[in-house]
Amino acid sequence: MSLPGPETLELKTSEDVVRARQRVRVCMKDQGFGLVDQTKMVTATSELARNAVDYGLGGTMRIESLEEMGRIGIRLVFLDHGPGIPDIDLALTDGYTSGHGLGLGLGGSKRLVNEFEIWSKPDEGTRVTITRWR
Amino acid sequence: MTKSTSRLNDILEKNEKEILDDWMREQLASGTLRKDLITESELRKQSAELLGLIINATRSGNVTEISGTEWKPVLDFLAATSKTRAAQGFSPVETATFIFSMKQPIFTRLKKEAGSNASVLADEIWVATVLTDKLGLFTAETYQKSREEIIRRQQMELLELSTPVIRIWEGILVLPLIGTLDSSRTQIVMETLLQNIVDTNSGIAIIDITGVPAVDTLVAQHLIKTVSAARLMGAQCIISGIRPQIAQTMVHLGVAFGDVVTKASLADALKYAFRQSGITVT
Numbered sequence: 540m541s542l543p544g545p546e547t548l549e550l551k552t553s554e555d556v557v558r559a560r561q562r563v564r565v566c567m568k569d570q571g572f573g574l575v576d577q578t579k580m581v582t583a584t585s586e587l588a589r590n591a592v593d594y595g596l597g598g599t600m601r602i603e604s605l606e607e608m609g610r611i612g613i614r615l616v617f618l619d620h621g622p623g624i625p626d627i628d629l630a631l632t633d634g635y636t637s638g639h640g641l642g643l644g645l646g647g648s649k650r651l652v653n654e655f656e657i658w659s660k661p662d663e664g665t666r667v668t669i670t671r672w673r
Numbered sequence: 674m675t676k677s678t679s680r681l682n683d684i685l686e687k688n689e690k691e692i693l694d695d696w697m698r699e700q701l702a703s704g705t706l707r708k709d710l711i712t713e714s715e716l717r718k719q720s721a722e723l724l725g726l727i728i729n730a731t732r733s734g735n736v737t738e739i740s741g742t743e744w745k746p747v748l749d750f751l752a753a754t755s756k757t758r759a760a761q762g763f764s765p766v767e768t769a770t771f772i773f774s775m776k777q778p779i780f781t782r783l784k785k786e787a788g789s790n791a792s793v794l795a796d797e798i799w800v801a802t803v804l805t806d807k808l809g810l811f812t813a814e815t816y817q818k819s820r821e822e823i824i825r826r827q828q829m830e831l832l833e834l835s836t837p838v839i840r841i842w843e844g845i846l847v848l849p850l851i852g853t854l855d856s857s858r859t860q861i862v863m864e865t866l867l868q869n870i871v872d873t874n875s876g877i878a879i880i881d882i883t884g885v886p887a888v889d890t891l892v893a894q895h896l897i898k899t900v901s902a903a904r905l906m907g908a909q910c911i912i913s914g915i916r917p918q919i920a921q922t923m924v925h926l927g928v929a930f931g932d933v934v935t936k937a938s939l940a941d942a943l944k945y946a947f948r949q950s951g952i953t954v955t
Contacts, residue, residue, distance in 0.1 A: 557853050560887065578887060578918040582926060585889040633927050641890045647926035 543569070545603040550617075556588040559600050563615065570604055570611050572673055580613065580671045583651040586644035587617045587667050593638060595619025595665055605670070612653075612672040620664040627657055679800045680786065682731035685724075688782045693717075693724055695778030703770050710761050719754060724775075726750055727808075737803045739811065751808065752815045759819035768816045772809040776802070836862050838869040845946050846875045847939070851884030859895040866899060870908045877949060878903055879942045883914030893928040900933050909949070911935070913942035 543566070548559050563584045567577045584600070591598035598619030605612040624630045631649065636642035645667075649655040654670035685692065697717055726747045733743040751772075758768045779801050787794035836858070839847045848866050852858075866878060880899065885892065900910040913936040915923075923929075936942040947954060 553855050557855070564886075575918045575921055578922045579925065581887045582889045582922045585887055585891070586926075589889075589891060641894050641928065643890045643927045647890065647928070650925040650927070651922065 583648040595621030623661040624659040699774040755816040881914040
């Protein structure tokens with residue numbers, strides 16, 4: 540199977556979050572992911588894209604299809620150049636929020652995917668990479 | 674060059690029929706004509722009318738300043754035409770081509786009239802180009818505006834369409850949610866539901882999320898707030914339509930609806946609501 544090339548979407552407004560979510564859903568469907576996997580990844584996308592818009596002052600989402608050792612996967616990279624996260628462990632704690640949300644988005648996203656990687660530096664930005672394998 | 678010495682009007686008037694014929698030929702051959710959306714005779718009528726209006730306007734001597742009052746009939750006609758075309762589903766290129774395909778026929782006549790005087794020809798062509806470009810851009814702009822208008826209207830319609838509150842039984846309301854729950858929509862949903870609880874004096878409200886593709890923390894938070902607000906008004910909320918994939922995702926996400934009653938289907942929720950209100954259906 541040929542893999543579609545990576546593409547990058549802008550994340551500036553809440554409409555961009557919806558667009559990112561739809562793009563991820565289509566991509567997962569194309570790669571043959573089931574409904575549960577689709578919903579999990581789409582929900583994680585929603586959380587992380589909204590974080591980039593609300594806390595990261597806008598950013599981008601890179602979407603990439605993978606094939607490794609016969610496995611099919613989707614990798615998403617959320618990047619923003621916002622204020623960054625001072626304490627990542629605290630941010631991953633359920634119920635902690637620096638805004639007005641439920642404080643479950645970051646930790647919840649981690650539980651929804653197979654691989655989760657976060658990098659953040661104060662005043663430089665935040666990058667979250669998530670991967671889900673079929 | 675408001676009062677120009679351009680002979681454009683003179684040439685247009687003298688060659689009106691030939692220009693119209695050429696123009697029609699250009700449009701029919703352009704490949705962007707939508708024969709499924711407009712008939713040839715209709716197009717001819719529109720073209721003839723526009724050309725007539727342009728000739729009238731150029732008669733004043735003002736051939737390029739389309740903001741002048743003598744150009745108002747032309748602009749009104751173009752605005753109406755591009756609005757109709759936007760609504761009919763013409764593309765922007767197809768709409769603009771209507772104007773730009775006028776260039777070639779006019780240039781041909783100018784060339785014939787100006788003869789071998791290159792400098793006069795260049796001047797006349799420049800005037801005609803400026804004029805058609807301005808008219809073309811005006812058409813494109815009106816087209817764009819009409820499209821935006823259509824989109825805005827559809828957005829508003831969607832907003833209202835997606836928030837019906839149904840009184841399904843005495844004292845029982847159903848609110849079927851469909852699509853994305855962004856902040857502005859949730860606000861409307863919440864207001865409509867709370868107002869309906871008061872108006873119908875209902876004790877139970879079923880919020881059905883079958884049509885919501887993904888429940889993330891923001892959607893969950895909005896739902897929890899709505900349920901809490903309804904509870905403050907003495908109404909109990911039931912959340913129904915939680916599909917298997919949504920349930921699994923919510924568990925991983927760590928979202929819980931607390932002590933809110935949730936059901937897999939609207940039918941289950943209705944059954945529960947009947948029991949709560951002591952209604953038996955036989």
